[in-house]
Amino acid sequence: xMSPETPDxxxxxxxxxxxxxxxxxxxxxxxxxxxxAPETPRTIAGFDVGFEDEGRITRAAAVLLDxxxxxxxxxxxxxxxxxxxxxxxxxxxxxxxALLQALxxxxxxxxxxxxxxxxxxxxxxxxxxxxxxxxxxxxxxxxAKKPLCGRAEPPGPTPGDRxxxxxxxxxxxxxxxxxLRCNPLVVSPGHxxxxxxxxxxxxxLLRGYRLPEPTRLADRLASRRGPMPGDTPQLPLx
Numbered sequence: 001x002m003s004p005e006t007p008d009x010x011x012x013x014x015x016x017x018x019x020x021x022x023x024x025x026x027x028x029x030x031x032x033x034x035x036x037a038p039e040t041p042r043t044i045a046g047f048d049v050g051f052e053d054e055g056r057i058t059r060a061a062a063v064l065l066d067x068x069x070x071x072x073x074x075x076x077x078x079x080x081x082x083x084x085x086x087x088x089x090x091x092x093x094x095x096x097x098a099l100l101q102a103l104x105x106x107x108x109x110x111x112x113x114x115x116x117x118x119x120x121x122x123x124x125x126x127x128x129x130x131x132x133x134x135x136x137x138x139x140x141x142x143x144a145k146k147p148l149c150g151r152a153e154p155p156g157p158t159p160g161d162r163x164x165x166x167x168x169x170x171x172x173x174x175x176x177x178x179x180l181r182c183n184p185l186v187v188s189p190g191h192x193x194x195x196x197x198x199x200x201x202x203x204x205l206l207r208g209y210r211l212p213e214p215t216r217l218a219d220r221l222a223s224r225r226g227p228m229p230g231d232t233p234q235l236p237l238x
Contacts, residue, residue, distance in 0.1 A: 009096050027135075031120060031130050035197050036139055042111055043067055045112070045214060047132070048218035049099065049116070058080045058097070059077060062075065063217045063218050064108075072217065076102050095117075099115070114140075118188060119188035121144065121149065121165055129142030130191055139191065142188045147175070149167050152175045155177040159178060161176075174188070174198075176203070179209065185210070185211070
């Protein structure tokens with residue numbers, strides 16, 4: 001048994017692995033795969049998670065970017081005691097409390113969110129990006145570094161090449177070649193975004209790196225590879 005945290009995100013969970021999987025199946029029925037994000041979002045956020053103190057502290061990073069220029073407007077890092085070990089397929093139960101704290105620490109809610117992790121490209125169609133989207137109501141896209149399930153033909157070598165990721169006869173995402181000579185990303189909708197639009201936004205947010213700009217900057221903060229001004233929430237830049 002594990003101690004359930006963040007009741008709104010894990011309502012009804014009894015703390016067991018079986019209970020977590022059952023909750024995923026329930027929440028997956030609430031995922032919306034229709035486009036409900038603004039066509040020209042004012043703000044786009046990126047989220048990623050790292051760990052401190054030999055895994056005892058979950059470190060979630062969030063960045064808030066201008067939707068047109070991708071200029072950084074705000075950033076924050078939330079540290080939350082890690083409440084459960086890593087269990088394949090249950091990443092959100094380990095990392096979501098810190099992600100939700102990081103979201104709460106931003107000066108305002110984003111119009112579109114990219115999370116470093118799976119959306120519906122998950123055995124029960126509820127990866128961390130989908131779980132995040134359902135509990136926050138925000139349009140969300142999952143951009144993961146490797147597949148969790150499904151099969152796909154390798155995409156071509158040119159940036160922008162993609163192939164459909166199929167699981168149990170259903171397309172659950174895309175393998176996207178985002179940079180030359182780099183492994184493809186897994187792109188899938190999390191909530192209130194369609195399969196096609198998840199891919200389109202990821203392509204639009206690439207800036208010559210493997211990761212799209214929102215999760216690239218969040219990844220740098222979460223993994224301590226980038227500047228962390230005081231490791232405290234930053235006020236919007238003007």
